[in-house]
Amino acid sequence: MAPTPYSISAEPVLTCEPVLACEPVLASDSVLVSDPVLECDPVPPQNLSFVLEKGGAVKFEDRPVPEIEDPHDVIVNVRYTGICGSDVHYCTHGCIGKYVVDKPMVLGHESAGVVHAVGSAVKSLKVGDQVAMEPGVPCRRCRRCLEGNYNLCPDMAFAATPPYDGTLAKFYRMPEDFCYKLPSNVSMQEGAMLEPTAVVVHFCRLAKVSPGHKVVVFGVGPVGLLTCKVARYVFGATTVVGVDVNEKRLAVAKEHGATHVYLGKSGVTPQESAEQIIAECGLGDGADIVIDASGAEPCIQTAVYVARNGGTFTQGGMGKTDIMFPIGIMCGKELHVTGSFRYSAGDYQLALDMVASGRLNVKDLISKTVPFEEAKEAFENVKRGNGIKWLIEGPK
Numbered sequence: 570m571a572p573t574p575y576s577i578s579a580e581p582v583l584t585c586e587p588v589l590a591c592e593p594v595l596a597s598d599s600v601l602v603s604d605p606v607l608e609c610d611p612v613p614p615q616n617l618s619f620v621l622e623k624g625g626a627v628k629f630e631d632r633p634v635p636e637i638e639d640p641h642d643v644i645v646n647v648r649y650t651g652i653c654g655s656d657v658h659y660c661t662h663g664c665i666g667k668y669v670v671d672k673p674m675v676l677g678h679e680s681a682g683v684v685h686a687v688g689s690a691v692k693s694l695k696v697g698d699q700v701a702m703e704p705g706v707p708c709r710r711c712r713r714c715l716e717g718n719y720n721l722c723p724d725m726a727f728a729a730t731p732p733y734d735g736t737l738a739k740f741y742r743m744p745e746d747f748c749y750k751l752p753s754n755v756s757m758q759e760g761a762m763l764e765p766t767a768v769v770v771h772f773c774r775l776a777k778v779s780p781g782h783k784v785v786v787f788g789v790g791p792v793g794l795l796t797c798k799v800a801r802y803v804f805g806a807t808t809v810v811g812v813d814v815n816e817k818r819l820a821v822a823k824e825h826g827a828t829h830v831y832l833g834k835s836g837v838t839p840q841e842s843a844e845q846i847i848a849e850c851g852l853g854d855g856a857d858i859v860i861d862a863s864g865a866e867p868c869i870q871t872a873v874y875v876a877r878n879g880g881t882f883t884q885g886g887m888g889k890t891d892i893m894f895p896i897g898i899m900c901g902k903e904l905h906v907t908g909s910f911r912y913s914a915g916d917y918q919l920a921l922d923m924v925a926s927g928r929l930n931v932k933d934l935i936s937k938t939v940p941f942e943e944a945k946e947a948f949e950n951v952k953r954g955n956g957i958k959w960l961i962e963g964p965k
Contacts, residue, residue, distance in 0.1 A: 614631040614739075614964065615631060615633070615634050615739075616631060616632045616633060616634045616635075616738055616739045616740050617629060617630075617631055617632075617738065617739050617941065617964040618630050618631070618632045618675045618734075618737060618738035618739070619675065619676055619677065619737040619738070619941070619944045619961075620632075620673050620674065620675050620676070621659055621660055621670060621673065621674050621675075621676050622673050623663070623670055623671060623672060623673065624663075625660060625661070625663055627660065627676070627944075627945055627948065629942075629944075630673070632675070632734075632738060634739075634740050635740055635741065635742035636742075637686060637687075637688045637742075638742070639688060639744070640688040640689045640690030640691070641688055641690050641691060641744050641745045641746070642687075642688040642691075642742055642743070642744060642745070643684055643686070643687050643688070643691060643694055643700075643742070643743050643744070643745050643748050644684075644685045644686035644687075644740055644741070644742055644743075645680075645682040645683065645684060645685060645700060645702060645740065645741050645742075645743055645748065646682050646683045646684075646685040646739065646740060646963065647680050647681075647682040647702075647736050647737075647738060647739060647740065647741050647963040648681060648682040648683060648757045648962065648963045649680065649681050649682070649757050649758050649760070649761040649938070649960050649961070649962060649963065650677040650678075650679055650680040650736055650737050650761060650960065650961050650963070651679035651680075651761045651762060651764065651765065651958055651959070651960050651961075652677075652679075652947060652948060652951045652958075652959045652960075652961065653677075653678065653679055653764075653765070654790065654791075654792075654951075655678075655729070655730075655887075656676045656677060656678075656729060656735075656948070657948060657951055657952055659674075659676070659729070660676075660948060660952075661952065664731075665730075665887070666887075666890065668730050668731045669731055670731050671731065671732075672731075672732070674729065674731060674732075674733075674734055674735065675729065675734035675735045675736070675737055675738055676729050676735045676737045677728065677729055677735040677736040677737030677738075677961075678704035678705075678727070678728035678729045678730075678735050678736055678764060679704075679736075679761050679762070679764040679765060680701075680702045680704065680728075680736040680737075680741070680761055680764070681699065681700060681701045681702060681751065681757040681758075681759075681760030681761045681763070682699070682700065682702065682741070682757065682963060683697060683698070683699055683700075683757075684696050684697060684698045684699075684700060684748070685740060687745075688745075690745075691745045692745075693745060693750065694745060694748060694750060698750050698751075699750070699751040699757055699760065700748040700749055700750055700751060700760070701748070701749040701751060701760035701761070701763045701764075701917070701921060702736060702741070702743055702747070702748060702749075702760075703747040703748075703749065703764070703767070703912075703917045704727060704728035704729070704735070704736060704747075704764065705719075705720065705725050705726070705727040705728070705747075705911060706725070706726045706727075706743075706744055706747055707719035707720075707722035707724065707725050707726075708722050708723075708724040708725075711723065711724065717913060717914040718913050718914075719913055719914065720771075720910055720911045720912060720913040721910065721913075727911075728741075737944065737961065738963075738964070739963055739964040749763070749917060749918065749921050751921075752925050754925060755921070755924055755925050756932075758932065758935060758938065758960060759924055759931055759932060761960055762924075762931040762932075762934065762935070762958065763917060763920045763921055763924065763931075764917075765791060765792055765795055765958075766795055766799070766920040766923070766924070766929070766931060767911075767912040767916040767917045767919075767920040768792060768795075768885070768909075768911060768912055769792060769795040769796045769799045769920075770799060770912065770916045770919050770920050770923075771909055771910075771911065771912040771913065771916045772796055772799075772860050772862075772883055772885045772909050773796070773799055773800055773803070773804050773860075774916070775883055775907050775909050776858045776860060776881050776883040776907070777858075777881065778800050778804040778805075778806055778858055779804065779805060779806075780804075780805030780806075780807070781805065781806075781807050782800075782804075782805075782806045782807065782808075782857040782858055783806070783807065783808040783810075783852055783853075783856050783857045783858070784800045784801075784806040784808065784809050784810070784856060784857065784858045784859070784860065785809075785810040785812060785846065785850075785852070785856040785858070785859045785860070785872070785875050786800070786809065786810065786811050786812065786827070786859075786860050786862060787812045787813075787859070787860070787861040787862060787863050787865075787868035787869075787871070787872050787886075788812070788813060788861065788862040788863025788864070788865065788868060788886055789811040789812070789813045789815075789818045789819060789821070789822040789827070789830075789862075790818065790862065790863075790957075791934065791957050791958050792862045792885070792886075793811065793813070793822075793862035793863070794811075794818075794821065794822060794825045794826075794934060794957065795825075795931070795934065796860055796862055796885075797809050797811055797822055797825055797826035797827045798825050798826035798929060798930075799826075799923070799929065800826065800858075800860075801826040801827075801828070802826060802928060802929060803923050803928055803929055806858075807828075808828050808829065808850070808851070808852070809826055809827050809828050809829070810827065810828070810829045810830065810831060810846065810850045810852070810856070811823075811827035811829070811830045811831070812830070812831045812833060812846065812868065812871075813830075813832070813833065813863075814832065814833040815954075816832055819831075819832060821957065824933075825933070825934070829849070829850040829851070831845070831846045831849060831850060833867070833868075839867060839870035839871040839873075839874055839895070840874050842867075842871045842874075843871050843874030843875040844874075846871070846875055847875060852875070852877075853877075854877045854878070855875060855876055855877030855878070855880060856875050856876055856877060856880060857876075857877060857880050857881065858876075858880060858881045858882075858883070859872040859873075859875050859876045859880070859881070859882050859883070860883045860885055861882075861883070861884050861885060861886050862885050862886045863886045863888070864886030864887050864888025864889075865886070865888055866888065866889065866892040866893065868886075869884065869888075869892060869894065870892075870893065870894070870895055873894070873895045873898050873899050873902075873904065874895070874898060876902060876904055877902070878902045878903065879902065879903050879904070879905075880902065880904055880905070881904065881905040881906075881907075882899070882904050882905070882906045882907075883906075883907050883908075883909055884906075884907070884908050884909065885908075885909040934957045934958045935957070935958050935959075935960055936955070936956025936957045936958055936959055937950075937956055937959050937960070938959075938960040938961075938962060939959065939960070939961055939962065940961075940962050941961060941962055941963060941964045941965070943961075944961050947959045947961055
């Protein structure tokens with residue numbers, strides 16, 4: 570990630586873990602020989618990283634170890650990183666919307682690790698602390714940032730979003746206030762899960778999910794499953810319906826907060842699908858809130874029909890730029906329509922608080938944790954839809 574745009578008030582002084590050096594071999598007369606041979610194993614990679622190349626190939630590459638550049642900087646030794654759908658999308662398509670991979674880029678942004686070094690002005694963290702890493706750093710000065718909507722900052726530097734490198738590396742530099750110290754009862758694996766959880770917290774806060782609400786979630790991949798859990802167990806929704814075309818995912822949704830599930834059918838219109846969802850899931854006059862986590866056009870269309878008059882439609886899934894949208898139905902129902910993008914002020918902290926308090930279990934969504942050298946295979950498994958959430962351990 571590029572250095573954060575705050576000013577440097579003093580020459581940074583860092584505290585870090587000690588680095589061991591190898592002793593050179595001395596000649597018999599105790600004079601240092603030219604081109605000394607070091608009495609140790611070959612120098613290991615200093616900052617091994619998992620890199621996506623412009624053409625779509627992935628490779629392991631040793632990158633420079635980031636240094637303290639601002640007194641508020643923290644260097645994190647990354648220990649766990651989750652694989653996100655956006656990482657896979659960059660691998661398979663080379664872009665997401667306007668963000669195009671035109672040079673090698675380190676992947677990953679769902680991470681947690683151990684503080685390795687701190688700048689001289691860092692007060693809340695020390696070397697050895699375990700932290701979750703919020704991967705997007707805004708400018709802090711624009712109107713959107715000052716409003717608290719820093720996710721909409723035009724100068725956002727977000728990990729693994731071109732042109733910024735991601736967190737699938739041994740070391741990563743962060744500003745202090747975007748590192749969240751993990752309490753003793755929250756593991757670093759759970760810390761890595763806070764990023765997608767914060768996305769879902771943002772969904773639910775924008776949609777104003779409240780106790781007693783009937784909520785329908787379209788798309789029950791990792792984010793959709795988290796949406797079911799958070800809407801029901803944290804925000805108090807009474808009815809949570811998971812909708813998908815994958816029967817296996819729907820079976821999993823029943824274990825993660827969905828009170829009802831609906832298997833999407835081919836050959837029916839969005840209106841017909843909506844009528845079936847409402848009837849089969851006991852939604853009465855429709856859902857109070859519909860959240861689309863799929864980005865799929867048929868789901869978005871059906872969601873508008875599922876919502877009750879005066880209900881709320883929140884779009885969270887990122888799909889095609891242009892789709893056919895039933896705007897007449899939306900207007901006739903006076904739906905409250907909002908998009909949702911990443912997360913903003915308070916979302917990450919709330920995600921951490923939910924996990925730390927025991928109100929939200931995210932560990933049961935982790936399908937497998939693999940060593941760093943198996944990152945390629947892990948990505949292939951995610952591409953094939955195996956499991957829910959895969960984590961990659963940091964380099965040793």
